Amino acid sequence: xxxxxxxxxxxxxxxxxxxxxxxxxxxxxxxxxxxxxxxxxxxxxxxxxxxxxxxxxxxxxxxxxxxxxxxxxxxxxxxxxxxxxxxxxxxxxxxxxxxxxxxxxxxxxxxxxxxxxxxxxxxxxxxxxxxxxxxxxxxxxxxxxxxxxxxxxxxxxxxxxxxxxxxxxxxxxxxxxxxxxxxxxxxxxxxxxxxxxxxxxxxxxxxxxxxxxxxxxxxxxxxxxxxxxxxxxxxxxxxxxxxxxxxxxxxxxxxxxxxxxxxxxxxxxxxxxxxxxxxxxxxxxxxxxxxxxxxxxxxxxxxxxxxxxxxxxxxxxxxxxxxxxxxxxxxxxxxxxxxxxxxxxxxxxxxxxxxxxxxxxxxxxxxxxxxx
Amino acid sequence: xxxxxxxxxxxxxxxxxxxxxxxxxxxxxxxxxxxxxxxxxxxxxxxxxxxxxxxxxxxxxxxxxxxxxxxxxxxxxxxxxxxxxxxxxxxxxxxxxxxxxxxxxxxxxxxxxxxxxxxxxxxxxxxxxxxxxxxxxxxxxxxxxxxxxxxxxxxxxxxxxxxxxxxxxxxxxxxxxxxxxxxxxxxxxxxxxxxxxxxxxxxxxxxxxxxxxxxxxxxxxxxxxxxxxxxxxxxxxxxxxxxxxxxxxxxxxxxxxxxxxxxxxxxxxxxxxxxxxxxxxxxxxxxxxxxxxxxxxxxxxxxxxxxxxxxxxxxxxxxxxxxxxxxxxxxxxxxxxxxxxxxxxxxxxxxxxxxxxxxxxxxxxxxxxxxxxxxxxxxxxxxxxxxxxxxxxxxxxxxxxxxxxxxxxxxxxxxxxxxxxxxxxxxxxxxxxxxxxxxxxxxxxxxxxxxxxxxxxxxxxxxxxxxxxxxxxxxx
Numbered sequence: 001x002x003x004x005x006x007x008x009x010x011x012x013x014x015x016x017x018x019x020x021x022x023x024x025x026x027x028x029x030x031x032x033x034x035x036x037x038x039x040x041x042x043x044x045x046x047x048x049x050x051x052x053x054x055x056x057x058x059x060x061x062x063x064x065x066x067x068x069x070x071x072x073x074x075x076x077x078x079x080x081x082x083x084x085x086x087x088x089x090x091x092x093x094x095x096x097x098x099x100x101x102x103x104x105x106x107x108x109x110x111x112x113x114x115x116x117x118x119x120x121x122x123x124x125x126x127x128x129x130x131x132x133x134x135x136x137x138x139x140x141x142x143x144x145x146x147x148x149x150x151x152x153x154x155x156x157x158x159x160x161x162x163x164x165x166x167x168x169x170x171x172x173x174x175x176x177x178x179x180x181x182x183x184x185x186x187x188x189x190x191x192x193x194x195x196x197x198x199x200x201x202x203x204x205x206x207x208x209x210x211x212x213x214x215x216x217x218x219x220x221x222x223x224x225x226x227x228x229x230x231x232x233x234x235x236x237x238x239x240x241x242x243x244x245x246x247x248x249x250x251x252x253x254x255x256x257x258x259x260x261x262x263x264x265x266x267x268x269x270x271x272x273x274x275x276x277x278x279x280x281x282x283x284x285x286x287x288x289x290x291x292x293x294x295x296x297x298x299x300x301x302x303x304x305x306x307x308x309x310x311x312x313x314x315x316x317x318x319x320x321x322x323x324x325x326x327x328x329x330x331x332x333x334x335x336x337x338x339x340x341x342x343x344x345x346x347x348x349x350x351x352x353x354x355x356x357x358x359x360x361x362x363x364x365x366x367x368x369x370x371x372x
Numbered sequence: 373x374x375x376x377x378x379x380x381x382x383x384x385x386x387x388x389x390x391x392x393x394x395x396x397x398x399x400x401x402x403x404x405x406x407x408x409x410x411x412x413x414x415x416x417x418x419x420x421x422x423x424x425x426x427x428x429x430x431x432x433x434x435x436x437x438x439x440x441x442x443x444x445x446x447x448x449x450x451x452x453x454x455x456x457x458x459x460x461x462x463x464x465x466x467x468x469x470x471x472x473x474x475x476x477x478x479x480x481x482x483x484x485x486x487x488x489x490x491x492x493x494x495x496x497x498x499x500x501x502x503x504x505x506x507x508x509x510x511x512x513x514x515x516x517x518x519x520x521x522x523x524x525x526x527x528x529x530x531x532x533x534x535x536x537x538x539x540x541x542x543x544x545x546x547x548x549x550x551x552x553x554x555x556x557x558x559x560x561x562x563x564x565x566x567x568x569x570x571x572x573x574x575x576x577x578x579x580x581x582x583x584x585x586x587x588x589x590x591x592x593x594x595x596x597x598x599x600x601x602x603x604x605x606x607x608x609x610x611x612x613x614x615x616x617x618x619x620x621x622x623x624x625x626x627x628x629x630x631x632x633x634x635x636x637x638x639x640x641x642x643x644x645x646x647x648x649x650x651x652x653x654x655x656x657x658x659x660x661x662x663x664x665x666x667x668x669x670x671x672x673x674x675x676x677x678x679x680x681x682x683x684x685x686x687x688x689x690x691x692x693x694x695x696x697x698x699x700x701x702x703x704x705x706x707x708x709x710x711x712x713x714x715x716x717x718x719x720x721x722x723x724x725x726x727x728x729x730x731x732x733x734x735x736x737x738x739x740x741x742x743x744x745x746x747x748x749x750x751x752x753x754x755x756x757x758x759x760x761x762x763x764x765x766x767x768x769x770x771x772x773x774x775x776x777x778x779x780x781x782x783x784x785x786x787x788x789x790x791x792x793x794x795x796x797x798x799x800x801x802x803x804x805x806x807x808x809x810x811x812x813x814x815x816x817x818x819x820x821x822x823x824x825x826x827x828x829x830x831x832x833x834x835x836x837x838x839x840x841x842x843x844x845x846x847x848x
Contacts, residue, residue: 075455075462076437089751102460151460166461168427170450202481204457276437276480282603289806305623333624338750342721345757346628349781350635353694353703369754 030238031061032231033247040070040096040107042249045261047174048099049169050117054255056172061117062234064227064244067107070094071191074102074165078203078275080335083191086370093191097271100176102165103206106192110182110213112223114230116175121172125151125164132162132179135233139225140218152209153179159212179230181223182215196371201278272336273304284367288360293317297368301335311368316319322351326365337372340365405637417496419474424456427463433485434458434603436478446472448533453491456484470533530557537562579659580582592801625718636778640818644826645774649838650792650808656840674712675736677764677789681838682708682728683846685762688829692761694782695820702820711760711780712740715770722780723752724760729848763784773811784817785826 043065050061071083071093079085081096082104088095107113116128129147136145144156153162178182188211194318214221222239226242235242252259264270277300296312309330313323329343344365351357427434434456441453447467456463474491478484530538530545534557538545541562548565550557622630653676665672685692685708694703711724723743725736746752763780768791777788790811797807812834816826836843 074460076457099462100460101457101462120428125429164460168461168463170464171467173428201615236841274438329624329627332621333627338752339624339718341752341754341757342718343628345754346625346632348758349632353696353782357757362758366754 013183029059030234030240031059032234032240032244033061033063033249034227034231034244035063035065035249037249038066038068038109039249040067040072040094041262041265042258043067043070043113044096044098044265045258046247046249046322047115047176048261048265049117049255049258051167051169051172051174053255054117054172056117056119056122059330060122060238061115062203062231063115063117064222064231065113065115066109066111067113068094069106069108069187070096071104071106072096072098073104074204074206075099075167075319076101076204076276077104077206077272078199078201078278079272080196080275080372081194081199081201081203081278083194084372086195087191091187091191093187095271096265097274098165100165100174101204102168103163103204104192105163105178106183106188107178108183108187110180110184110215110223112179112181112227112230114177114179118173118175120171120173122360123166123168123175125166125175128175129153129162129164129177131233131237132177132230135229136226138233139229142327143214144216151177153177153210155214155217158210161212161214162226179226180213181212181221181226182213183211185211185213199274199278199280203276203278263312268304268334268336272334275301275304277302277307280371282371284371286363286367288363295364297366297371299335304333306330306333306337313364317348318364319352319357322357322361335372337369340369340372344369399831417494419492419494420469420471422453422468422491422493424465424484424486424488424490426486427458427461431458431486433483434463436480436482436484437462438480439476441473443473443476446470447493465490467493469495470536493824501732505667519635526780534559534562542801544656567650595823607711629719633778635781639732639781641776641779641815642818642823643776643825644810644816644823644830646830646834648810648812648834649797650810651806653837653840654792654808664734667734669734669737670741671734671737673792674740674766675733676837676840678710678712678728678736679726679731679733679765679847680786680833681710681762681764683836683843684829684833686729686831686848689826690821690825691785691816692830693784693820694761695817699819705761707761709759709761711763711783712743713763713765713767714744716747716750718750721747721752721757722760722763723747723756724763726759729732732847763787764789768810775813777813777815779815779817784820788813842847 019070033046035046037043044066046063050063054061069091071079071088073079073082075098077097079097083095085095087093105111114128114132118124124239127146129151133145133153135145136143145153146157147153147163151164152160155161161180162177166175166176167173192206192208214226231244232242247254249255249258249262267273280297280299280301282297284293284297286293286295293314296310298308298310298312299306300308309327311323311327318326326344329347330340333339333343344361348358348361351361378472414516421474424434435458436454437457439453440455441451442449447453448470449467453465453467453473456465471493473491474494477489484490535545537559538548538557542585543562543565545557545840548557548561550561550725579780650673653673657671657673661671686813689704690702690706695701696703707726709724709726709730710728713720713722723746725731725743727737728736731739743752743756745754760780761785762783763786765777765786765788767775768789771791773790773793775788775790777786779786790813792808792810794806795809796804797809799805812830814826814830836846
C-alpha cells in the first residue's frame with residue numbers, strides 16, 4: 001500500500017514539474033485532480049500554479065475542488081457593490097478575488113467547482129459545459145438541464161445551477177464553473193445582497209439569477225456522486241483512466257511556489273486594492289441628542305484607498321481644525337473599517353480632552369466606518 | 373511620435389557603422405525624415421505597433437480593465453502589458469517585444485478591437501522584428517518565439533535575452549555551442565563560454581551605436597583562473613547591485629501614529645525600572661489555569677498585572693490622571709481603563725479594559741480574550757480603542773528586559789514588562805534558589821508626577837505580585 005502511494009506521489013510530482021514530455025505518463029491525454037483542501041485561497045492558488053507551470057500541450061487537466069463558506073468575486077469586480085461585507089465579517093465567511101472574469105458567487109461545501117485547463121488554442125467553454133450536462137444526464141436521465149448561450153447551466157429551463165468564468169494567458173487558459181448541489185440558499189441570498197447605496201463604478205456588475213440546488217430536484221444526489229460523474233465523463237472523452245489524483249495545495253515540494261501564491265491571494269492589496277476606481281455619494285443620518293443630522297459624504301476610492309473625501313457637516317459641529325485633520329488623515333488611507341477605526345481612535349489622543357467633542361467625533365466616525 | 377510600418381525581415385546583418393549616433397528623444401522627431409535603409413547608420417529605435425491578437429471564440433472586441441505598464445516603461449518579451457475582459461473571460465496580454473512603451477492606445481474601460489493597435493513599443497533597430505504573425509497561429513512546439521539570424525550563412529537559434537547577453541560580451545553566437553533543443557543557444561551556454569575564456573581580457577563594448585533599452589544589468593561572472601594555461605589575469609567586473617530604494621507615502625494609520633508620537637515626545641518623560649520576583653505568581657497561575665479553561669477562558673499573567681496596577685492606582689490616583697493642553701488642570705480619572713498594547717499586522721494598537729477597579733481577575737481575563745480575538749481579526753470597535761487612562765505593554769512576550777516606553781497621550785504613565793527569566797537569586801536564609809524574574813520599566817510625565825510617587829506605586833505593585841495572597845486583603 002505504501003509502495004503504491006509512493007509511486008503515485010513520484011508520478012504526480014513528475015507530471016507536474018517536468019514541462020517536457022514525461023516518460024512516466026502513458027499516452028495520457030488528460031489528468032484529473034481533486035483538492036483535499038477546502039480553503040478557497042489554497043484552491044485558487046492551485047489554479048494559478050497549474051496555469052503558470054504546467055505544460056498543457058500533451059495533456060489537459062480537470063481540477064475539482066470545494067470550499068468552506070466563501071464569497072468569490074471576479075477579477076474586475078467591486079466587493080462593496082457585490083456583497084454584504086459586514087455580514088461576511090460577522091459570519092466569518094471569507095472573501096476572495098479570483099483571477100478570471102465574470103460575476104460573484106457564494107461557495108460552501110454544497111457547491112462543486114470544476115476547472116478545465118487547456119492550451120490557449122484549445123480553449124472551448126461550450127464543449128466543457130456540454131460535458132457537464134452529459135455527465136448529469138448520464139447520472140440522472142430525467143434531469144432537465146441545458147447550457148445557455150451565456151454559458152450558464154439551467155435546471156428546468158429557469159433555475160441557474162452553474163455559472164462560468166475564464167482566464168486566458170499567453171499559452172494556456174482555463175475555464176471554471178460551479179455546480180449547485182446542496183448549497184445554503186438562505187446564506188447565499190443574504191450575503192450576495194449589498195446594502196450599499198450611492199456607489200458609482202465601472203466594475204463588472206453581477207447578474208442576479210434564481211438558483212436551485214440539484215439536491216432539491218433529486219434528494220438522492222450528493223456532491224460526491226456529481227464529482228464522480230463529471231470525472232467519469234471527462235475520462236471517457238479524453239480516453240484516460242477514470243482515476244482521480246488527490247492533490248494537497250499546501251505541499252510546497254509538489255507545487256513549488258504555491259505558498260507565495262496562496263499568500264498573495266489573501267493580501268488586502270489583491271482582494272480590495274484591485275477594485276476599479278469608484279465613487280460614493282451617500283447621506284449619513286446621525287442621531288445626536290434630540291435631533292437627527294443629515295451628513296452628506298462624497299468619496300472617491302482608487303486601488304481601495306480614499307483619494308478624495310468630502311464630509312458635509314453642520315458648521316462648528318466639529319472644530320474646523322479637527323475636521324480638516326480628519327479629512328487629511330482619511331485621504332490616502334485604505335477604505336477599510338479596521339484601518340479607519342485605528343486611525344480615528346489614534347487621532348483622538350491628540351484632540352482636546354472634551355467629552356462632548358469625543359462623543360461627536362466617535363459618532364461621526366462610527367457612521368463613516370459603517371460604510372466600509 | 374512617428375510610426376514606421378515594419379516589413380517582415382527574415383535576415384538582418386550586423387551593421388558596422390563609422391558614425392556614432394547619440395540617441396535622445398528629440399531625435400525621434402526628426403527621424404521621420406529618414407527612411408529605414410539597411411545600409412545606413414541606424415541609430416534610433418523603431419516604433420512598432422503591437423496589435424491586439426485574436427482572443428478566440430470569435431470575439432472581436434474586449435474592454436481594457438487594467439494597465440500593468442505606463443508610457444515610458446521598458447518591457448521585455450513576455451512581460452504582462454494589460455488585462456482585458458470579454459464576456460466573463462479575463463485575458464492577460466503579454467508583450468511580444470523587448471522595448472520601451474511609447475503609447476497606450478486605450479484608457480481603462482475603453483473598448484479595444486482585435487487586430488487594432490494596443491500599444492506602440494519602441495524596439496532596438498539592430499534586433500529587428502519577428503515577422504508579424506498571429507500569436508494563435510504560432511506552431512504549438514515553440515513555447516518561446518525565436519528570431520533566426522543568419523551570420524555567415526550559419527543559422528543560430530537564441531532568444532532575444534540570450535542574444536543581448538552575447539552582444540554585451542562581444543560573443544559571436546556562431547562560436548557558441550548550443551545545448552538546448554535544436555542546438556538552441558541557452559543563457560548557460562553563453563556563461564560557460566565566458567568561463568572557458570582563459571586569460572583573455574574581454575574587450576570593452578564598442579562605443580554604442582545601439583542603445584539597448586534600460587534594464588537591470590546582468591552580472592557576468594569573471595573568468596576563473598586556469599592553472600594549466602597562461603598566467604591568468606583575473607578580470608574583475610564591477611558587481612552591480614540592482615536593488616532599488618522604494619519610497620511610499622505615509623498614509624492612514626501610520627500618519628495618525630506620527631501625530632500621536634510627536635505629541636508624546638513633548639511630554640517630559642522620566643523612567644523608573646525594577647525587578648519583580650514572580651516565582652509565587654507563576655505557581656498560582658499554574659493552579660488557576662485549568663480552572664479558567666473549564667470556564668472557557670485563557671488565563672495569562674496580564675490580568676494579574678492589570679489588577680495589581682489598579683489596586684496601586686487607588687493609592688496613587690495621580691498616575692491615572694490627565695493633564696490638559698495648557699497644563700492648567702489635572703483631571704483625576706475615576707475609571708481605571710487599562711490599555712494593553714497589542715502587536716497586529718498594522719502595527720501597535722492599544723485596546724483597553726474598562727473599569728478594572730470593579731473587575732475581578734477572571735473578568736479581566738474574559739475581556740482580554742475578547743479583545744485579543746477581535747484584534748487578530750481586525751475587528752476592534754472605536755469604544756474598545758478609546759477612553760484609556762493607563763497603559764501596560766507586555767513587550768516581554770516578544771523579548772527584552774528593560775525598555776524605555778513612550779507615554780500615550782492623554783495619559784501620564786505607562787509600564788513596559790520584559791520577559792520572565794529564570795535566574796539565580798538569594799533568599800532570606802542566604803541560599804541560592806531559582807527565581808522567575810521579570811523586569812518592569814515605567815515612564816511618567818514629570819510635569820505632574822515625581823520620582824517618589826512612581827517609586828512607591830511600583831513598590832506597591834511589586835509587593836502584590838511577589839506575594840499574590842496580599843492582593844486578597846485589598847481586593848475590591
